Amino acid sequence: MAALLSLAAVNVSGNLERLGAASGFGFLWHRAGFAIEQHLIPYSEDSTYFRAFVVAVLNTLVLAVVALVIATVIGFCVGLGRRSSNGLVHGVATAYVETLRNIPLLLQLFFWYFAMLRPLPAPRQSISLFGIAFLSNRGLVLPAPVAEPGFGSVLLALGIGVLLALIVTRSLAQRRARTGSAPKAWPLALALVLGLPLLTAIATAFPLHWEIPHLQGFNFQGGMTVLPEFVAMALALSLYSASYVAEIVRAGLDAVPRGQIEAARALGLKSGTISAKITIPQALRVIVPPLGNEYLRLLRNTTLAAAIAYSDLTQVFGGTVLNQTAQALEVMAMVAGTYLVINAAVSALLNWYNRRVAWVQR
Amino acid sequence: MKTSWRAFAIGALLTLVATAAHAATLDDVKQRGKLVCGTAPNIPGYAYVDDKGVTRGFDIEFCHALAAAVLGDPSKIETKPLLPRDAFAALQNGGVDILTHRFTWTFAREAGSGMSFVVVYIYDGQGFMVRKSSGVKSVLELNGASICIGQGTTTELNIADYFHSHNMTYQLVSFADLDEARRAYESGRCDAWSNDRGSLAARGSVLQNRNDHVILPETISKEPIAPMVRKNDPAWEDIARWTFFALIDAEEDGITQANVDDLKKNSPNPEVKRILGVTDEMGGKLGLSNDWAYNAIKAVGNYGEIYDRYIGKEGLGLDRGPNRLWKDGGLLYAPPFR
Numbered sequence: 001m002a003a004l005l006s007l008a009a010v011n012v013s014g015n016l017e018r019l020g021a022a023s024g025f026g027f028l029w030h031r032a033g034f035a036i037e038q039h040l041i042p043y044s045e046d047s048t049y050f051r052a053f054v055v056a057v058l059n060t061l062v063l064a065v066v067a068l069v070i071a072t073v074i075g076f077c078v079g080l081g082r083r084s085s086n087g088l089v090h091g092v093a094t095a096y097v098e099t100l101r102n103i104p105l106l107l108q109l110f111f112w113y114f115a116m117l118r119p120l121p122a123p124r125q126s127i128s129l130f131g132i133a134f135l136s137n138r139g140l141v142l143p144a145p146v147a148e149p150g151f152g153s154v155l156l157a158l159g160i161g162v163l164l165a166l167i168v169t170r171s172l173a174q175r176r177a178r179t180g181s182a183p184k185a186w187p188l189a190l191a192l193v194l195g196l197p198l199l200t201a202i203a204t205a206f207p208l209h210w211e212i213p214h215l216q217g218f219n220f221q222g223g224m225t226v227l228p229e230f231v232a233m234a235l236a237l238s239l240y241s242a243s244y245v246a247e248i249v250r251a252g253l254d255a256v257p258r259g260q261i262e263a264a265r266a267l268g269l270k271s272g273t274i275s276a277k278i279t280i281p282q283a284l285r286v287i288v289p290p291l292g293n294e295y296l297r298l299l300r301n302t303t304l305a306a307a308i309a310y311s312d313l314t315q316v317f318g319g320t321v322l323n324q325t326a327q328a329l330e331v332m333a334m335v336a337g338t339y340l341v342i343n344a345a346v347s348a349l350l351n352w353y354n355r356r357v358a359w360v361q362r
Numbered sequence: 363m364k365t366s367w368r369a370f371a372i373g374a375l376l377t378l379v380a381t382a383a384h385a386a387t388l389d390d391v392k393q394r395g396k397l398v399c400g401t402a403p404n405i406p407g408y409a410y411v412d413d414k415g416v417t418r419g420f421d422i423e424f425c426h427a428l429a430a431a432v433l434g435d436p437s438k439i440e441t442k443p444l445l446p447r448d449a450f451a452a453l454q455n456g457g458v459d460i461l462t463h464r465f466t467w468t469f470a471r472e473a474g475s476g477m478s479f480v481v482v483y484i485y486d487g488q489g490f491m492v493r494k495s496s497g498v499k500s501v502l503e504l505n506g507a508s509i510c511i512g513q514g515t516t517t518e519l520n521i522a523d524y525f526h527s528h529n530m531t532y533q534l535v536s537f538a539d540l541d542e543a544r545r546a547y548e549s550g551r552c553d554a555w556s557n558d559r560g561s562l563a564a565r566g567s568v569l570q571n572r573n574d575h576v577i578l579p580e581t582i583s584k585e586p587i588a589p590m591v592r593k594n595d596p597a598w599e600d601i602a603r604w605t606f607f608a609l610i611d612a613e614e615d616g617i618t619q620a621n622v623d624d625l626k627k628n629s630p631n632p633e634v635k636r637i638l639g640v641t642d643e644m645g646g647k648l649g650l651s652n653d654w655a656y657n658a659i660k661a662v663g664n665y666g667e668i669y670d671r672y673i674g675k676e677g678l679g680l681d682r683g684p685n686r687l688w689k690d691g692g693l694l695y696a697p698p699f700r
């Protein structure tokens with residue numbers, strides 16, 4: 001197999017040479033020259049292609065994480081709704097699932113994007129939210145936090161607080177295991193996590209101020225902007241995936257035999273206890289593996305972003321950079337490789353979690 | 363299971379090997395019996411599907427002309443609509459014989475890319491469209507504006523350079539599909555919409571209220587549009603280049619689709635005789651028949667006729683501007699057939 005692969009590599013490079021095409025990854029350190037509107041790290045036209053790559057990967061990840069969380073929350077609610085004995089709730093949940101999972105995602109994407117842009121006003125007529133945030137067809141402009149000197153120490157205090165809270169929780173759990181009784185851990189942990197940074201902030205006279213956006217010329221200056229492209233992507237992806245998550249959740253709950261729940265009721269267990277100790281642990285075993293597949297699918301679906309101008313990895317790197325450098329092989333290999341790494345990492349994480357909740361055979 | 367996977371791997375490798383050397387494009391085209399052209403996905407005037415389902419347009423006519431020159435039959439073409447970002451790979455790996463797309467000739471796209479530009483067949487430049495209601499009269503008033511564009515084009519870099527050199531800021535919203543860029547601009551997402559002026563006119567023709575929009579006077583870039591071929595086949599490049607030159611020289615020498623038969627029989631002009639293959643046997647030097655250029659002109663007419671049919675007075679109604687012959691004050695200047 002290795003021989004075949006190396007044969008392929010030699011062949012490809014030979015072909016490129018015959019075509020007279022430059023190869024290699026040297027272009028990554030050249031000036032990119034184009035702008036990316038949404039960048040989580042500093043980026044300008046003078047940045048390198050590699051920085052553009054990092055910006056694009058971060059944009060993909062932030063979109064995936066936001067969509068994943070929303071999809072999970074909505075999916076669980078709708079999944080529970082599908083099992084509801086209330087006719088209205090059940091009907092709405094069923095209609096949701098059947099509508100959203102039967103319309104192609106790309107169409108939903110265009111729908112949300114243009115449905116959102118059309119009714120929103122131009123920046124000059126934007127909807128003001130208490131005079132500090134503004135909604136227009138350029139996006140939602142929010143006040144941006146600006147760190148002042150000393151903010152680092154607050155972050156440090158937060159880190160120490162979290163660390164101490166973990167240690168305290170652990171040692172109290174161990175004491176309870178040993179002696180059978182110990183004080184509750186969470187009040188102390190909460191005090192550590194919130195209290196330490198708060199005290200530091202007071203000591204350093206709150207080293208953070210908010211930059212309020214203001215209208216200037218065509219658009220808002222200052223603040224931070226949630227772009228309509230991002231909102232449309234997150235909405236479409238999460239609502240679409242939620243319809244699948246809902247079915248997975250319903251299947252998981254249905255898989256728990258009703259006899260067990262009836263038996264638990266007969267023993268006089270409260271319904272909360274039944275859910276926590278009987279239904280959910282068994283349902284999770286059924287839910288987690290297909291849920292993992294759905295998460296991976298959502299991640300791959302983020303590549304549709306190019307259709308509505310959201311600057312994700314495919315749009316920036318597989319689109320603009322590929323066209324500027326004409327180094328199709330290197331660019332596509334990087335894009336594909338990155339998706340592979342991200343998906344493999346998520347997959348590994350889910351497998352680990354699955355082993356934790358899986359049925360332990362004795 | 364294992365064997366079939368291995369068979370698949372070997373198959374995949376063979377495909378890699380097979381798409382390797384495309385040195386003799388002419389032989390491939392002749393053997394296949396048709397010419398495969400990569401074109402823009404959908405743009406009025408240049409490459410579009412008409413109401414009868416036929417793909418037509420300025421770019422397509424050049425594909426027809428080349429097929430007529432090489433195969434003697436202009437109908438033997440296959441057009442592959444390609445997004446800008448996919449087009450280079452399609453040419454490089456042999457998926458198409460030529461890109462009669464709308465690509466701008468730039469340094470980076472030629473040097474070290476394994477591809478060559480054949481000849482400039484449209485001189486264009488990047489412009490901006492804005493809503494009349496915005497009151498904007500010049501690109502210099504677009505400081506801070508949102509601009510909708512199609513990505514994977516020179517558009518992004520031109521805007522970056524122009525705004526940078528004039529110390530202005532901007533917000534780019536770049537779409538994979540150029541029509542989505544227009545739609546987003548129309549929905550109010552952007553203050554301006556930028557593209558080559560020819561494309562703005564072409565795609566702008568489908569705006570709902572075209573009269574509410576105006577193309578600003580500035581042209582911020584040079585956009586020499588040229589077909590592309592693979593660099594490793596100079597013989598094929600010569601064929602494409604001289605077929606297109608023949609269409610330009612035909613206009614200069616007054617050869618039209620209508621009079622080409624008459625001129626072939628009766629013209630006393632030595633260059634007309636050479637172009638139409640009456641004397642000098644030029645086609646043979648390209649590996650083609652001697653009536654190659656005659657076939658091309660007979661099929662689609664001369665450059666001016668093609669322009670008028672799709673972009674000029676019978677088409678989009680655009681002025682010929684720099685796309686006039688050099689002797690009429692334009693930039694079109696083809697070397698002599700000699």
